[in-house]
Amino acid sequence: MNKISEKELAAIAAVKLVKNNMTIGLGTGSTAAYMIRHLGDRIKKEGLTLYGVPTSKATEKMAQENGIAILSLDDVKKIDLTIDGADEFDPYLQLIKGGGGALLREKIIASNSEYNIIITDASKQVNRLGKFKLPIETIPFATQQIAAQLQKRGLEPVLRKQDTVAFTTDENNNILDLNIESYYNLEQLNQELMTTPGIVETGFFLTTTDLVLMGKGSKVFTFEKNKIK
Numbered sequence: 001m002n003k004i005s006e007k008e009l010a011a012i013a014a015v016k017l018v019k020n021n022m023t024i025g026l027g028t029g030s031t032a033a034y035m036i037r038h039l040g041d042r043i044k045k046e047g048l049t050l051y052g053v054p055t056s057k058a059t060e061k062m063a064q065e066n067g068i069a070i071l072s073l074d075d076v077k078k079i080d081l082t083i084d085g086a087d088e089f090d091p092y093l094q095l096i097k098g099g100g101g102a103l104l105r106e107k108i109i110a111s112n113s114e115y116n117i118i119i120t121d122a123s124k125q126v127n128r129l130g131k132f133k134l135p136i137e138t139i140p141f142a143t144q145q146i147a148a149q150l151q152k153r154g155l156e157p158v159l160r161k162q163d164t165v166a167f168t169t170d171e172n173n174n175i176l177d178l179n180i181e182s183y184y185n186l187e188q189l190n191q192e193l194m195t196t197p198g199i200v201e202t203g204f205f206l207t208t209t210d211l212v213l214m215g216k217g218s219k220v221f222t223f224e225k226n227k228i229k
């Protein structure tokens with residue numbers, strides 16, 4: 001039998017915490033994809049009813065294929081639990097997200113969830129955020145202007161591309177990837193970016209995470225800020 005990947009191990013551990021009739025925020029990316037498949041397995045085997053609020057069009061499609069009832073954010077009173085991946089997490093459970101370009105919807109869903117679980121492989125664990133370039137989402141009208149400003153500040157913005165054209169998010173915006181390695185006050189940097197007109201969101205998730213489940217080798221390691229109810 002094939003060895004289960006670290007990402008899948010983390011996803012399996014998270015899916016065990018899901019209960020019947022829950023409304024779940026469904027993350028985006030390769031780790032979240034394992035989670036959706038395993039939710040689908042539980043629906044089939046145990047006859048669970050699960051509602052999902054997807055963080056991207058890709059996730060929505062996958063969730064439908066796996067028997068999860070899709071709800072829009074407008075339709076839900078509360079999201080019981082969100083399970084999502086990350087590009088980096090540090091000892092304070094601060095994250096960089098947005099490698100797949102879904103940071104805006106992911107941030108909205110995480111901020112509206114009672115409890116947030118992050119699932120990763122061991123490559124995502126860092127002592128300090130910033131090896132991974134920080135994605136920020138910008139309005140196309142302002143992208144070039146913002147890039148010029150951030151270049152002056154040493155953030156080395158790179159316009160994300162898909163093939164040869166600018167990548168567009170589900171909200172039809174652009175992504176700039178920033179080098180934040182020389183920045184130590186992440187809250188301040190986040191604040192400055194978020195108050196720049198035309199920047200819609202950053203990939204910093206500094207306060208939302210309650211629990212990280214990290215697959216490493218054949219084990220799952222738990223980093224908990226708040227207990228699940």
Ligand SMILES: O=C[C@H](O)[C@H](O)[C@H](O)COP(=O)(O)O
Nearest residue numbers: 029030031098099100101102
């Ligand atoms: O925009 C994408 C998301 O933030 C992903 O959760 C993140 O990039 C991690 O992706 P993966 O699970 O594929 O490593």
